[in-house]
Every structure is written in structure tokens, then in C-alpha cells.
Amino acid sequence: MSMQDPSAAEPVQVFEDGSGDRFLIYGVDDGARVEIRFDGDALWMSQAQIASLFGRDVSVISRHIAAILEEGELGDAADLHFLQIKGPADRTVRAYSLDMVISVGYRVSSAQATLFRRWATAVLIRFATRGFVVEAERMKAGGEQDRIRELRDIIRDIRSEEANLYAEIRQICSLC
Known part of the structure; x- marks a missing residue:
């Protein structure tokens, strides 16, 4: 369907x-x-x-x-x-x-x-x-500053984990 x-x-x-x-x-x-x-x-x-x-x-x-x-x-x-x-x-x-x-x-x-x-x-x-799921229009309309901050913090946390992963991969590669 x-x-x-x-x-x-x-x-x-x-x-x-x-x-x-x-x-x-x-x-x-x-x-x-x-x-x-x-x-x-x-x-x-x-x-x-x-x-x-x-x-x-x-x-x-x-x-x-x-x-x-x-x-x-x-x-x-x-x-x-x-x-x-x-x-x-x-x-x-x-x-x-x-x-x-x-x-x-x-x-x-x-x-x-x-x-x-x-x-x-x-x-x-x-x-x-x-x-x-993000309701982009709702976020753009304003009045959702707490939600935008929460979303920003989540993205920052994900990127931080991603940066740590790349650092570990570089460290492993440097040992080879």
C-alpha cells in the first residue's frame, strides 16, 4: 500500500x-x-x-x-x-x-x-x-525555543560520539 x-x-x-x-x-x-x-x-x-x-x-x-x-x-x-x-x-x-x-x-x-x-x-x-521526526514548519514558526535547544543538544551529542569514533579509528590505524 x-x-x-x-x-x-x-x-x-x-x-x-x-x-x-x-x-x-x-x-x-x-x-x-x-x-x-x-x-x-x-x-x-x-x-x-x-x-x-x-x-x-x-x-x-x-x-x-x-x-x-x-x-x-x-x-x-x-x-x-x-x-x-x-x-x-x-x-x-x-x-x-x-x-x-x-x-x-x-x-x-x-x-x-x-x-x-x-x-x-x-x-x-x-x-x-x-x-x-522533525516538524520543520513548526520549528520555523517559532515559540519552540526549548525544543530547538533540545534538538541542538542531541545533534551535538551525536557529533561528539562521531568525532570520538573517528579519533579511535585514527589511533588504531596509527598502530598498523
Whole structure:
């Protein structure tokens, strides 16, 4: 099965609002769009957001989550979080980790879930074949200085190891 280059139409964008909060927007060509806020480095989504993401009813998402937990695919403690929603009537909303969202996405049957799986699989294939995945446009857009520094440090470490290897080879060759 041949896949289109997913970088041609990345459905995921990360933005930062004026307060410094980061949020991710997942959008597809048919106009469906879901905004997910970060809590630190973790993404958390309510069942309603997951339902919107995959174009299904909340009850369908709830059944998939129950099956994932029952089968032990994921554990409840690490994949469940409670968010405080501020407004006229403050309330607490149960939110699920990105791991849970991905697991649900691979179970749900809908056109939007299929698009999500194609995108997620393409990213995984890039990682498996290249050993890394970089969203160049996201890095160029700015606001990712910590990630750029992290990437620079990783590259520096790789180059350092490479330089050490060449030094060892030169030393071995000098003994011949």
C-alpha cells in the first residue's frame, strides 16, 4: 500500500496564546477542528473532544475507553486526569492522555479516525525508517525555543560520539 507524503498536508499545528499557554489544533480538510491544550508537556482531552476529533458520539468513545481499560491496554491512573474548567459554573472534567486518544483512534470506525490513523501511522513510519521526526514548519514558526535547544543538544551529542569514533579509528590505524 503506498502512502502519500504526510508532510504535504499536516493536520496538526501547535500555537501559543498570549499567556504563554500552548495548544494543539488538529484539523482536517472537511473543516473538522479540535483544539487541545497542553498541561505542561502532556496533552489531555475530554470525551467530548475525542468524540469531536473522531467524528463519533461520546457514547461510542466511552465504550472504547472502557474496553481499553478492561483489556489492560492502558491503565486508568496514568491516563486519566481531572481538569478544572473555569466559567460561570466552575466544573471538573475527566480528561484522557494522548496515549488514550491514540488507542481510541485505532479502534474507532469513522472517516475522521481513518485520517487520524493515516497521519499517525505515517509519522510512526518516518520515525521507524529515519530514526527521528522533525516538524520543520513548526520549528520555523517559532515559540519552540526549548525544543530547538533540545534538538541542538542531541545533534551535538551525536557529533561528539562521531568525532570520538573517528579519533579511535585514527589511533588504531596509527598502530598498523
